[in-house]
Amino acid sequence: MFGKTTFVLSFLSALTAVSAQLSGRVGPLTTVTAKKAVKQCSVLDYGGKADNSTDLSGPLTSAFNACKSGGVVVIPSGNYALANWVTLSGGNAWALQWDGIVYRTGTAGGNMIFIEHTTDFELFSSTSKGAFQGLGYVFHAEGNTSGPRIMRLYEATSFSVHDIALVDSPLFHFTCDTCANGELYNIAVRGGNMGGLDGFDMGGKNLWVHDVEVTNKDECVTVKSPASNYLFENIYCNWSGGSAIGSLGADTAVSNILYRNVYSQNCNQAMMIKSNGGSGTVKNVVFENFISHKNAYSLDIDQYWSDSSATGSGVQLSNITFSNWKGTEANGASRGPVKVICADATPCTDITISDFAMWTESGSKQWYSCESAFGSGFCLRNSNPSSYAVSTTTVSAAPSGYSAPTMPNDLATAFGTNAYIPIPTIPTSFFPGATPISKLSGIATVQGVAQIVASSNAEAVAAATVSSNQAGSTSEAMAVSSASLVTSSSSAPSVSASTLVTSTVADSASSTSAAASASTSEASRKGGRGRKGKGSCKA
Numbered sequence: 001m002f003g004k005t006t007f008v009l010s011f012l013s014a015l016t017a018v019s020a021q022l023s024g025r026v027g028p029l030t031t032v033t034a035k036k037a038v039k040q041c042s043v044l045d046y047g048g049k050a051d052n053s054t055d056l057s058g059p060l061t062s063a064f065n066a067c068k069s070g071g072v073v074v075i076p077s078g079n080y081a082l083a084n085w086v087t088l089s090g091g092n093a094w095a096l097q098w099d100g101i102v103y104r105t106g107t108a109g110g111n112m113i114f115i116e117h118t119t120d121f122e123l124f125s126s127t128s129k130g131a132f133q134g135l136g137y138v139f140h141a142e143g144n145t146s147g148p149r150i151m152r153l154y155e156a157t158s159f160s161v162h163d164i165a166l167v168d169s170p171l172f173h174f175t176c177d178t179c180a181n182g183e184l185y186n187i188a189v190r191g192g193n194m195g196g197l198d199g200f201d202m203g204g205k206n207l208w209v210h211d212v213e214v215t216n217k218d219e220c221v222t223v224k225s226p227a228s229n230y231l232f233e234n235i236y237c238n239w240s241g242g243s244a245i246g247s248l249g250a251d252t253a254v255s256n257i258l259y260r261n262v263y264s265q266n267c268n269q270a271m272m273i274k275s276n277g278g279s280g281t282v283k284n285v286v287f288e289n290f291i292s293h294k295n296a297y298s299l300d301i302d303q304y305w306s307d308s309s310a311t312g313s314g315v316q317l318s319n320i321t322f323s324n325w326k327g328t329e330a331n332g333a334s335r336g337p338v339k340v341i342c343a344d345a346t347p348c349t350d351i352t353i354s355d356f357a358m359w360t361e362s363g364s365k366q367w368y369s370c371e372s373a374f375g376s377g378f379c380l381r382n383s384n385p386s387s388y389a390v391s392t393t394t395v396s397a398a399p400s401g402y403s404a405p406t407m408p409n410d411l412a413t414a415f416g417t418n419a420y421i422p423i424p425t426i427p428t429s430f431f432p433g434a435t436p437i438s439k440l441s442g443i444a445t446v447q448g449v450a451q452i453v454a455s456s457n458a459e460a461v462a463a464a465t466v467s468s469n470q471a472g473s474t475s476e477a478m479a480v481s482s483a484s485l486v487t488s489s490s491s492a493p494s495v496s497a498s499t500l501v502t503s504t505v506a507d508s509a510s511s512t513s514a515a516a517s518a519s520t521s522e523a524s525r526k527g528g529r530g531r532k533g534k535g536s537c538k539a
């Protein structure tokens with residue numbers, strides 16, 4: 001009885017938290033089962049061949065046209081070649097079951113898979129083994145920094161993408177713009193070790209990204225303006241550029257963003273808000289439960305980032321909270337863990353940094369640096385906002401409670417840019433102590449999980465469904481899974497506080513390389529505005 005009550009309470013509070021961040025239901029409106037009952041269109045019936053050489057573009061387009069008004073397009077398991085790029089435009093109540101491995105063979109620019117003006121859509125692998133292999137190293141080995149992107153969604157509404165691996169794109173891996181009511185989960189991105197190979201660039205509203213892993217050297221999971229009501233959680237930046245909001249330019253409109261349970265190792269930063277000039281606002285943002293190891297920068301707000309300045313005197317940042325950040329940075333004397341550099345003409349207000357303890361991997365000093373930044377914590381000032389020059393404090397003692405757990409298989413040596421990058425399996429954890437909110441589809445379906453919980457605790461599901469003002473299996477699955485996450489997210493930080501994890505000396509070479517790659521893009525003004533110049537993370 002006690003157990004059940006506890007469950008109901010955590011369940012409802014989790015739902016409130018999720019609902020408060022998102023503005024409504026996310027994901028497709030119709031189940032794959034229902035779509036399959038309408039129609040199935042296998043690419044093999046439209047001229048496709050799993051021979052790793054026949055161009056899949058025509059068969060995929062034909063299968064889409066036959067199933068886009070309701071049905072499931074299927075790429076069965078097997079190896080396929082993509083020589084020409086595909087635009088899937090329109091579509092309602094459809095899905096793309098991507099169980100095969102698709103290899104890029106064409107060389108044109110653009111988007112290899114472009115999905116636009118679509119609604120009630122689900123792209124997934126039923127085995128969690130579907131993948132796109134972009135073979136980007138063929139471009140990068142020749143020093144080419146342009147090439148096609150793997151996947152772009154434009155004006156997609158009520159959709160999900162899950163259980164797929166996007167590998168070695170010549171350019172960006174996944175871009176969403178003007179997306180709404182979407183859910184991304186159980187996805188692994190693994191790209192080369194250079195800038196321009198962004199993981200997830202997310203623009204739109206009411207988006208839930210969870211349980212994703214990115215390996216590259218540019219954006220991990222990044223907010224692109226305009227953006228509102230995002231919940232990003234269980235994010236694993238397993239050697240990456242790191243997550244960010246930006247780059248921000250004129251008329252920025254970013255609000256109600258929550259990142260939680262973000263694990264970053266060997267990145268350029270754990271989180272960055274980047275702009276130079278520009279206008280508009282970023283407000284009501286929370287970054288909580290961050291674990292960092294060996295990143296160059298950590299908390300990094302830089303409104304003098306990049307060479308080129310956008311129109312405007314600065315984006316107004318306000319009501320931004322960082323809480324429960326633990327771990328280490330690569331070298332705190334050259335890049336300290338707290339850097340809040342705001343535009344002098346547009347000081348930041350209401351910034352809060354609390355429960356934040358980080359220490360350096362190498363050396364015995366670290367700095368905290370602020371400019372024109374107001375709020376509470378570290379070097380932030382609390383008087384009336386007016387500009388002030390860079391102010392840097394250097395400390396030479398480790399704060400208490402900074403140690404934090406590591407993931408079991410952090411990438412220790414970067415994938416280069418000139419050799420084949422193997423397709424990863426989708427991890428079964430994306431944050432220490434947390435399991436994916438929705439089980440991998442290769443293991444069990446989301447609906448299955450919802451049904452198991454519903455039948456063992458029908459009361460809680462019913463109560464939550466009513467209070468959430470949402471209906472259907474997707475919202476139940478969402479609520480159920482959020483409840484299980486709260487358990488893991490609230491336990492993970494306390495584990496981190498009590499467990500002493502010693503970072504291994506063997507990895508110090510890699511932390512040096514993370515620091516080195518950041519230093520190439522940074523002006524040398526120690527503890528000051530720092531990273532000017534183009535940077536290894538492109539806009």
Ligand SMILES: *[C@@H]1O[C@H](CO)[C@@H](O)[C@H](O)[C@H]1NC(C)=O
Nearest residue numbers: 052079080081103104105135
């Ligand atoms: C498929 O072809 C690509 C080259 O287009 C090659 O790199 C890959 O190894 C092939 N896959 C298999 C399973 O043969």
Ligand SMILES: *[C@@H]1O[C@H](CO)[C@@H](O)[C@H](O)[C@H]1NC(C)=O
Nearest residue numbers: 107138139140142143144147
């Ligand atoms: C790389 O760029 C060069 C010069 O533009 C071009 O000739 C070559 O085909 C490119 N390589 C690839 C793999 O696209």
Ligand SMILES: *[C@@H]1O[C@H](CO)[C@@H](O)[C@H](O)[C@H]1NC(C)=O
Nearest residue numbers: 256257283284285286319320
């Ligand atoms: C600050 O942001 C938080 C989180 O989004 C929000 O709950 C709160 O209402 C905001 N405060 C103000 C004064 O807008």
Ligand SMILES: *[C@@H]1O[C@H](CO)[C@@H](O)[C@H](O)[C@H]1NC(C)=O
Nearest residue numbers: 215238407409410411424427
């Ligand atoms: C981190 O990345 C490396 C290389 O991609 C991979 O081998 C490892 O499994 C990843 N860790 C996890 C937990 O997925």
